[in-house]
Amino acid sequence: MYKGEVHLCFYQGTQMIGWGHGHGIIMDKHYRIIKSVEPGSYQASSDMHEFKLINDGKSALMSQYLRSVYDLCPWKLCDGLGYIQQGAFQEVEVETGEVLFEWRSLDHVSPVESYVLPSSTEISGSGEHPQSPWDYFHINSIDKNKDGDYLVSARHVSAVYKVSGVDGHVIWRLNGAKSDFKLDGFSFSFQHDARFVSENGTHTVISLFDNGSNGFDRTQDHSTGQIISLDHRSNIASILLDLDPPFADGHAHLSKSQGNFQRLPNGNILMGWGNDAFWTEYSPDYEIIFYGALGWSNVMNYRVHKFDNWVGLPLTKPALWAYSKDGTEMILYSSWNGATEVKTWRYFGSNNKTQGPWEQLGQGVKDGFETVLDHVRTYKYCYAEGLDNDGHVLGTSEIETTYIPNELMREYCDDKACRFMPSQEQRIIEQEEKARLQAEQEIEEANQLLSEEQEERERLEKELQLSLERERQKKRKARIYGGTFGGLTGLVILLVLLATDNFISRPAHRLTRLLWSQVRRRFGEGSRPGAGLRWGYKAISPEERDSESMVPMITNES
Incomplete structure (x- = not known):
């Protein structure tokens, strides 16, 4: 106050x-x-x-x-x-x-x-x-x-x-x-935020945040909030409360610096975890009812306090940003830093900044620092009003021009916003990554092309082999058909010649008899009774022999 x-x-x-x-x-x-x-x-x-x-x-x-x-x-x-x-x-x-x-x-x-x-x-x-x-x-x-x-x-x-x-x-x-004082069964080290709680003629009660570590030396596994009673008669310090932090995955806050312990009027306790930018609110029976964070890394929170009587009425105007990726749908972001009494936001849009008309686009309930409204149509100009719990207007933003990125920039935008401009180092990294991805894509496309060419060659070779095989089959069939037809034709001609007796067929008859005799001579021996005798001959007895004849066998002309 x-x-x-x-x-x-x-x-x-x-x-x-x-x-x-x-x-x-x-x-x-x-x-x-x-x-x-x-x-x-x-x-x-x-x-x-x-x-x-x-x-x-x-x-x-x-x-x-x-x-x-x-x-x-x-x-x-x-x-x-x-x-x-x-x-x-x-x-x-x-x-x-x-x-x-x-x-x-x-x-x-x-x-x-x-x-x-x-x-x-x-x-x-x-x-x-x-x-x-x-x-x-x-x-x-x-x-x-x-x-x-x-x-x-x-x-x-x-x-x-x-x-x-x-x-x-x-x-x-x-x-x-x-x-x-002798500390009875407890300790603290590298502490912060020591406060008087109560005093009388014999005792003093204080609270503090026990860090338990300074980042180099440690006396505790985790930081705690303590309420300590000092007995001035015995000079003994006793622990009345040793409040642990939340445990997550077996770990708890060990804050090497900063931190605080606040007793609230309703009996709750609020603890800030200092070097770890978290805070915890406990009920009077020490149940955790709130656990929040300013950030997970690279940020510290020296102390955190809670008050229910602060009313912030900034003299600044609310902030508004309207955005559309391509001029179709749009999104609006509103906030008012320090305005504690804003409960609802109301949004308006128009395509004429000076003459309107202004169409109400919708309302959004404030549930955090920034409130967001999506709208199905894009307006060139927009503004927002911050309303209190009774619907009274607490503040009105400037009329803002809706931001629509040009076509070259849209690849770096989505439906919510465009990204921040990268640093020169980030640009170099992005260019190298883009070149790497492009090279990989080109290699992949080349490999795909080679694969397709290989498949085409294999297909053509297979078709060629099939074509050659079909040609061979045709030729084989032609030879078979040709040989059969030629043989049949020759046989018919031979039969015709054998069936006739003239000067043309007689040579054929003689040739046929000659061939037939050769066949009988080759295949007839040993295959009939009287083996060893030629067909057309017969055996005679010695008595029937002509003594002057030396030929044991004669031709049977009959």
């Missing part, structure tokens, strides 16, 4: 390595900067870790990182000037800038209590140069109770301090090298 109204408060400045140079900003519900708050000391800049309005906005708590020359011989840095960075804070009157209270760590906490030595982590600093002082303390949160005392959290000493609002002395230490 500031001057009785809810405002937004945040740090604005330059990010250094683990700390910052800047100032505090107070914004009203219209997102106008109405106050800039700076520390009042000679180093007139504040650090990013804490900027918190207290006392109804009359004063602000601000963290500082102060650099100075320091003797670092105990840490074997003794061959020149050593530089140290101490944690400090101020309570500043917002209207006047007057410093109401100031505290510096080197006045009360020795560097020997640090668990982070020079050059040991990414943000420790080397101590060897003014641009890299040793950050031995690393203050990261400040709170104030109703008695006027302060609660200070310091990451690199893994300790929480209660500081007197009168003279700044340390009333008690929790954890660290010189703890005033």
